[in-house]
Each structure stands twice: as C-alpha cells, then as structure tokens.
Amino acid sequence: MLKFEIFEHLKDEKVKEAVRVQSLIVKILRDYLHEKGFSEILPVVISRVTDPLSEVKNSVSFEIYGQYYQLTKSMIFHKRMALYSLDKIFTFSPNVRIEEEKKSSTRRHLVEFVQLDLEMRNARMEDVMRIAEDMLCYLFDRLKEEAKDELSYFGRELPELKTPFPVYEFEEVYSRYGEDYENILSTNSTHPLWVVHFPETRREFYYKTIPGTNKMADFDLLYPYGYGEAISGGEREDNKDNVIRKLKDKDADYLKDFYLKLLDAGVPPSSGFGIGIERLTMFVCGLDHIIYTKLFPKLPVKEVQFI
Numbered sequence: 088m089l090k091f092e093i094f095e096h097l098k099d100e101k102v103k104e105a106v107r108v109q110s111l112i113v114k115i116l117r118d119y120l121h122e123k124g125f126s127e128i129l130p131v132v133i134s135r136v137t138d139p140l141s142e143v144k145n146s147v148s149f150e151i152y153g154q155y156y157q158l159t160k161s162m163i164f165h166k167r168m169a170l171y172s173l174d175k176i177f178t179f180s181p182n183v184r185i186e187e188e189k190k191s192s193t194r195r196h197l198v199e200f201v202q203l204d205l206e207m208r209n210a211r212m213e214d215v216m217r218i219a220e221d222m223l224c225y226l227f228d229r230l231k232e233e234a235k236d237e238l239s240y241f242g243r244e245l246p247e248l249k250t251p252f253p254v255y256e257f258e259e260v261y262s263r264y265g266e267d268y269e270n271i272l273s274t275n276s277t278h279p280l281w282v283v284h285f286p287e288t289r290r291e292f293y294y295k296t297i298p299g300t301n302k303m304a305d306f307d308l309l310y311p312y313g314y315g316e317a318i319s320g321g322e323r324e325d326n327k328d329n330v331i332r333k334l335k336d337k338d339a340d341y342l343k344d345f346y347l348k349l350l351d352a353g354v355p356p357s358s359g360f361g362i363g364i365e366r367l368t369m370f371v372c373g374l375d376h377i378i379y380t381k382l383f384p385k386l387p388v389k390e391v392q393f394i
C-alpha cells in the first residue's frame with residue numbers, strides 16, 4: 088500500500104530538486120515558444136465542452152447558475168477556438184482525469200496534471216512534430232547548462248537528441264508487439280520516438296481521418312527507457328460527415344452539435360499537441376515515480392488522502 092504523508096513529502100529533498108527543475112522547464116518552454124512567435128493564453132478550468140477521452144470513464148461534472156459544466160480533461164476545443172483570434176497559441180493547462188485505479192501501477196498517472204498544450208493555424212502534423220523535436224532539443228541543451236546541479240543530484244545525463252526523431256507506423260508496431268507496444272517500444276529505446284497514424288477506433292474523433300483510409304493524421308511521442316508516452320497530437324478533423332460518423336455510437340449529441348458549429352463558423356485548419364509537464368519532469372530527473380514531480384500530487388488510488 089502506498090504511504091503518503093504530506094509534510095514528509097514537502098520536505099523530501101528529491102521533491103524539492105524535481106520541482107526546481109520543473110520550474111526551469113516551464114521557463115525554458117515559455118522562452119522557446121515566445122521566440123517562435125506563439126502567444127500564451129490562460130487556461131480554462133471549467134467548461135461545457137471538454138475532451139471526451141473515452142479511455143477515462145468518469146468526468147467531474149456539476150451544475151452552477153443552472154448550467155452544466157465539467158472540469159477540463161484537455162483544452163483541445165478551446166485551443167482550436169483560440170485560433171479564430173490568434174495564429175499560434177500555447178497554454179499551461181490543468182487537466183483533471185479520473186483515471187481507473189489500475190493506472191496507478193504505471194507510476195506515471197496523476198489525477199490532476201498540467202499539460203503544455205499548443206495549436207497552430209494552417210499547420211500539418213509534420214509541422215508540429217518538428218516544433219516538438221526542436222523544442223525538446225532546445226530544452227535539453229539549456230537544462231544541461233542551467234540545471235547542472237540538480238541533474239547531478241539525480242545522477243542524470245540527458246540523452247543527446249538527433250532530429251528528426253525515428254517514426255513508426257502504428258499498424259506496424261501493433262502487429263509486431265500487440266497491445267503492449269507502447270511499453271515495449273519505450274523500454275527498448277534509447278531515443279524518443281514517434282508512433283503515427285492511429286486507426287479511428289483508438290483515438291478521439293477530433294483527429295483528422297486521412298481521406299480514403301481509417302487512419303488518422305495523428306501521433307504520439309514516446310520517451311525512451313520505459314518512461315512511456317510524452318506527447319499526443321495531430322491534425323484536426325474538419326470534415327462534417329466524418330464527425331457525424333465518428334460520434335454516431337457515442338452518447339455525445341451536445342459535443343457533436345458544438346463541433347459542427349465550430350466548423351460552420353470557419354475555424355481554420357490546424358494541428359497541435361500536448362506534453363505533460365510532470366511526466367517531462369519525471370523523465371528529465373530520471374525519477375521512478377511521478378509523485379515526486381508535484382508538491383501536491385493526487386494519484387488514482389482509494390486508500391490515500393491527498394491534500
């Protein structure tokens with residue numbers, strides 16, 4: 088059984104060093120994106136529409152002022168809507184996902200985490216993949232200089248990154264390794280790698296289906312050394328028939344109407360991705376549990392009271 092005592096946790100040297108590294112990570116990512124002409128938008132925490140994430144069975148929903156709202160699972164729709172006003176945006180967005188308890192065994196899942204989510208007008212998936220690669224190279228280079236003491240505290244040497252990162256087709260890795268493909272690929276790799284073109288059945292409806300296929304223009308980035316998924320993203324669906332078809336068997340009328348309106352209002356084509364800040368911190372520091380990356384962690388477990 089997990090033991091957690093908040094005051095012990097707050098005084099833990101490992102937590103302190105990891106949070107210092109995280110503070111630098113956030114600063115450096117902001118610097119990078121500002122240099123590239125992105126505008127930071129402030130996060131949305133409650134909304135009438137959030138990511139349906141079919142893997143996460145429960146949502147936090149409530150009624151205020153006679154209206155029904157949910158806590159943000161991801162800002163996917165707001166990112167896209169922000170592009171009516173701006174060309175390139177990012178946000179550090181708190182996400183609440185009521186993960187199943189069995190996910191706690193991965194040691195990488197939090198109930199509340201922060202995602203750096205970005206979105207770019209008129210971009211293809213390759214454009215934002217190149218941004219992710221360049222951003223991680225920039226981050227690692229600066230951390231090697233600016234977080235020397237913290238990295239040596241963790242005995243951590245960041246890998247030398249080579250761009251472009253290797254790319255694997257989902258179909259190929261799935262037929263080779265089966266359902267555990269992500270874990271196997273991540274564990275056997277010494278360099279971050281992309282998995283691209285997931286089938287419609289495995290992903291949310293808002294990723295663009297490549298015409299004439301059942302594959303989507305989307306991607307995940309996996310960390311090496313078994314640290315698992317780093318990034319998810321892709322091009323956004325803009326075909327109304329596809330939206331209707333993909334949401335047909337889902338209990339999602341409100342979301343469907345909303346998304347169709349969004350398309351009718353002329354939302355520009357775009358691509359984007361999100362990268363979880365705590366997991367990035369976990370990888371950078373070489374930690375064996377995500378709990379050390381947050382002063383106030385919440386894990387998907389029943390037996391522990393978190394603050």
Ligand code: ASN
Pocket residue numbers: 138160161163202204205319320321359360361362
């Ligand atoms: N951030 C992801 C994206 O941009 C969505 C997610 O977090 N589920 O596609």
